[in-house]
Amino acid sequence: MQFIRPRRLTMLDERKVSRTLLDVLIRAGLIAVLVVFCFGIFRPFLNLILWSLILAVTLYPLQLALRGKVFNSDGRTATLIIFIAIAIILVPTYLLGVALVDSVEHAMEMARGSGFSIPPPSDAVAGWPVVGKPLHDFWLQASTDLTGLAQKLAPQLKDASVAFLGTLSGVGVGLLLFVGALIIAGIFMAYGEEGSVTAVQIATRISGPDRGPRITALCAATIRAVAQGVVGIAFIQMLLIGVAFVIKGVPAAGLLALAVLLLGIMQLPATLITIPVIIFVFATEGASGSNVIFAAYTFIAGLADNVLKPMMLGRGVDVPMPVILIGALGGMVTGGVIGLFIGPVALAVGYQLFWQWVGNVEPEQRAADPDGLGPSDASEVR
Known part of the structure; x- marks a missing residue:
């Protein structure tokens, strides 16, 4: 067999390569400086x-x-x-x-x-x-x-x-x-329609024409699911518990209802408010029939998020509910209230990209191993 020896670079070729590499480094450096400068201007907003x-x-x-x-x-x-x-x-x-x-x-x-x-x-x-x-x-x-x-x-x-x-x-x-x-x-x-088209164009430019529209739809659905499953459930709980506090005549019922809303947004149980209020009512008014009914209703309303959250948090999102919940909790811990939305979006996109990468098998490998088993496993099955 005859081997072809690679052509040695001449002095002129080396100069061209060095000049091209230097041009690329200068352009990349200027772009990096521009990006950092623009981010510093945009950061306060x-x-x-x-x-x-x-x-x-x-x-x-x-x-x-x-x-x-x-x-x-x-x-x-x-x-x-x-x-x-x-x-x-x-x-x-x-x-x-x-x-x-x-x-x-x-x-x-x-x-x-x-x-x-x-x-x-x-x-x-x-x-x-x-x-x-x-x-x-x-x-x-x-x-x-x-x-x-x-x-x-x-x-x-x-x-x-x-x-x-x-x-x-x-x-x-x-x-x-x-x-x-x-x-x-x-x-x-x-300008919602123009904004949607722009978002799809940006996502397509970053992740390709096949994944761009899907990632854009996933981000929008995740944000809406978190808004419904976190803020919406917290608001529903505030109404359920606040109405009971007002009817019962609990002191500072409005402030307590607002505290229930804040606890719900922070993913903390509303029982931190309802149980002390129940104890206060029994300590001041005794164990009457109306107080027992109030206590039972308030306690159940404080646990309503455990039922509503699995129903609403992952609704309309092609991602399991635990992924959204973990993203919301982790984002809340690391980024505050705004992290409550950014965390699930980032985790949902990462989850989808990971499983697309797992399922992206080369045609030659798929033809050699159609069952998705390893070489040893495939031989054992046969």
Whole structure:
């Protein structure tokens, strides 16, 4: 057999290769600098744009349902949806703020006057193990000399007040960010069809013409499934439990219902709120028939997410529900509330790509091993 010896590179060829490689490195470096520079400019608006995309994808089916029924224009329909959404958010927030201000003013009036007093502790408290004696002394001082106790705890109270005000300011900034994201989401929804085409083009450019449309549809379906299975279930639980609290006359029923909503979004059980409330009702009103019914209903409503979540979380997504749930929990831990949506999307896309890679077998290998068994296994079967 005659072997062909490879041609040796001349000095001119080496110069051409070096020049081409240098051009490629310079272009790649300039592109990297441009990308880093653009990302630094865009970074302050990253969370705002991400929230806007999530809200637009979540609310777009509602716009499709209302298209032509209220307004013929997509822009007007999107404006109506966003206006209603902002009203739904701002009205309860305003009422909650007014209730908090009234509660603070009432507490300050009671503290200034003689209407506020703490009953002395029972002697049995001192007999509690470990914490009994310190708790009894603290409680006794609070009941006899509340002003002196407040002066003694002034540094701790100051730090707690500063932390509380910081939390309130963070909530306010988050609320403004959410309202701004809703407004930008309305703009995205007004150009929903063009946005869908652009998303498919980007995904096709990244992953190929076969996978691009499927990945785009998977991302949209995952975001909507998380919105329904997490936020929607938390809202349903808040309504079920909040109505029971209001009918029963539980103090601060609105705040407790809001706490149930926040716990549901954070994937924490609502029983953290319902069980203490049940104990409070039995401790103050006794074990009457109405209280037993209230306790049973509230406890079952607190566990409703265990039934609703498997039904709604993976709905419409070609990915198993545990994958979406793990993505939501992991994203919440690593990225906060916005990670609640980004985590399932990333995990669902990775899950689909992994199994497509597993099933992507070369034609020669498939012809040699049609049963998908290894060489030893195939021989054993035959």
